[in-house]
Amino acid sequence: MTATLEAPTPSDVNAAVALSGVRKVFGHGAGAVVALDGVDLRVAPGEFVCLLGASGCGKSTLLNLVAGLDAPTSGEIALTTSRPAVMFQEAALMPWLTAARNVELPLRLAGLKRGARRAKASELLSLVRLGEAGGKRPHELSGGMRQRVALARALASTLGSAEAGTPGLMLMDEPFAALDAITRDVLQAELVRVWRETGTAIVFVTHDVREAVRLGQRVVLLSSRPGRVVREWNVDGLTGADESNSIEEITAHLREVISGHAAAS
Amino acid sequence: MATPQPPETLEADRGLAAVGAGLDALDAPAQNRRKSPWQRFLHTAVPPIVAFGLLLGTWQALWASAIWPEFQLPAPAAVWDTIWATVQSGDAAEILWTSVSRAVLGFLVAVIIATPLGLLIAKVRVVRAAIGSLLTGLQSLPSVAWVPAAILWFGLTPSAIYFVVLMGSVPSIANGLVSGIDQIPPLLPRVGQALGAGKLSSARHILLPAALPGYLAGLKQGWAFSWRSLMAAEIIATSPQLGLGLGQFLHNGQSLNDISMVIAAIFLILLVGIGIELLLFRPLERAVLRARGLTGALG
Incomplete structure (x- = not known):
């Protein structure tokens, strides 16, 4: 069972963080790079959302904007939570x-x-x-x-x-990417447990489809250069065949997004 | 989200905890066993003592072979007699006190000047562009070059000596702090910002502690430079109203053609340098590096 949300319309009140029309451009003039373009995203309080995308899709830029480490060129970011926490790939x-x-x-x-x-x-x-x-x-x-x-x-x-x-909000930027497979497996399960116990909302950036489907309630696929929301999937509580079907479907879409770049360049 | 969990989740949770604990036990880096005091003594104190003994033996043998005349190469015993005589007359304590107190005072003033200067150079781009390379250049300028100017400006006064000491040590300390700050992994200040640190609390809780190893290296070098500069100043700027420091003592030895006195003075200068290094800077540096797991260089 893979529910595709074509038009997510939760109410404003019910969002831990709401991004509308967020655009981020680095640099000026001819050398300017559009990292994010027209990103709309809502995360409900206590929700676990995985952002999925190939390199250069502006995932980390998006997290920095939500964390307040950087300001968007245009668009709005509304937070109803306390100051968001950030976790990086390195423990730091x-x-x-x-x-x-x-x-x-x-x-x-x-x-x-x-x-x-x-x-x-x-x-x-x-x-x-x-x-x-x-x-x-x-x-x-x-x-x-x-x-x-x-x-x-x-x-x-x-x-x-x-x-x-x-409510709390945690932004995680591929936090388990540098760990070995067994440790990553254990930490993914630990994260889900901690998430259940604390009820904090999580935005989890990854390029691993399996990880995204396993952890998230919702998977959001971003395109690359500029980053845009391509599609979302509801993957809450999927097991067995449903889970592997989802993984296959999302992987196919991710591949499509990536190969689109080969044609464009 | 804190819903009551079904029993199978609890079961899985317990299994997860066991795997996690096993991984922690396996993956945690092994801790080096601390050596016993006797082993530490054997590894750190014995080699230099043996080396010193060998040096002394060679010296004695060279003196006994009488290749050089007595006024060029004295016997080790003659040098020891000179040192012992100055210690007994109380001159040694006075000479050491004059020089060490000057060096320490000069060093402390240098720390007070160099620390804000280093912070400014490291964090303000214009200041770095303006005087950053000048400071590095000053570090390679022998501080003895300042002595003539200092004497012309301040006369034969303690101010002249302190001026030379400051010109020697301020650049080292400031440069140490600058390189300490430059070497902070860029992720740490970002993490600090994400954790809610403002500009000031970031300097207090992130920048300064992170730069401490480099700053400490700068302090150590700053001390060495202030001691060297002081000796240069004392040897050249000799006058009765400046009191008798180690440098003057050395200078007097040369004037009196007393080689034992010259070597005794060099020995005392070395002794102070090594003593401060071993008693103050080495333990400080060890403590700081050990706390950060940077024990590779300590052995």
């Missing part, structure tokens, strides 16, 4: 801080008191099953453990300012 932990202190960092920047910081950080570390490793430095942890600390830190940065009950 501060090497001079212990795992617990890394998780505390966003809380510290948000001005939380030490006691509250400690409590929140140890709670989040146990959530990613690293309750015992809080005192370790990043270089003493494996790649998978580091990425889990980064997950806890990202949760701290979006939930730390959300005591008032505003």
Whole structure:
């Protein structure tokens, strides 16, 4: 069962983040590159959306815009959540801080008191099953453990300012791409568990169709140069044959998008 | 989204936890066993002691073969007698205090000047374009070249000596901080921004700690330059009202044609340099590098 959403029309109130007509151009004049063009996207609170696309589709640009690290050339981005958290392909932990202190960092920047910081950080570390490793430095942890600390830190940065009950939003930029297959498998399952327990919305960028279908409730396919939303699929709760059918269908579309570029150039 | 989970999900969850824990145990980098104090002593203290002993033995043998006259190559025992005599008369403590206090004071002032200067050069493009290469050039200018100018400007006063020390050490410290900041992985400040750090808190919580290893290397070099500059200034700018420092002591040795005194002075200058390095900078650097897992260079 693959439901194709031709015209997604959830109400404005019901969106964690809503992008309308977002366009991003890098550079000026003849050398200008259009990274994103007319992107409309809505993510409901607590929803898990996977952005799928080949290289150069502006996935990372899109995340930077939503995170506020960059401003769109035109179009609007409306957030109803607390400040979105970002997770990168590398864990990018501060090497001079212990795992617990890394998780505390966003809380510290948000001005939380030490006691509250400690409590929140140890709670989040146990959530990613690293309750015992809080005192370790990043270089003493494996790649998978580091990425889990980064997950806890990202949760701290979006939930730390959300005591008032505003939902969280996490932006993940291929966070598992640099990990080996088994670790990636375990971390994908951990992410789904953490997502269920915290109820934060997730926008997950990947170029792996299998990963997108496994994790997401909805898969959004972007075209490349400029990035546009090509199509969306509802993939929530698919198993067995339905899941592999979806993967096949989405892969076919992704291939189509990519080969379109060979013809164009 | 916190719906009550069916039993099979819980079962799967437990299995996942077990696999995850197994991976953590397998993949976590092995920790090096700390060596016992005796082994550490054997590996770090014995080689230099043996090397020093060999040097002393060669010196003694050369002196005994009497190739050079006594006023050019003294016996090790004669140098030791000179050192011991100055220690006993209390002169050694006074000479060392005069020089070390000057060097430390000059170094501290240099740190206070060079730190904001380095931050400015690293973060403000115009400042870097204007004086960045000048500062690097100053670093390669021997600070002894400043002595004549300092004497003409300040006369034979402590100010002249401090001026030379500052010209020697400020460029090193500022350059160390600049290269420390330049070597920060660009992802870290971005992560800081994503975590909600403003300009000031980013400098305090991300930039400065991330640049610490480079800054520390700059401080170490800055100390070495301030000590060297001080010796250059003291040897050339000698005058009764400047007091007796190590440089003057060395200069007096030359005037008196007393080779034992000259070698004793060189020995004391070396001793201070090595002492500060071993007691202050080496432990600091070790602590900083070890905390970051950069133990490769420490052995």
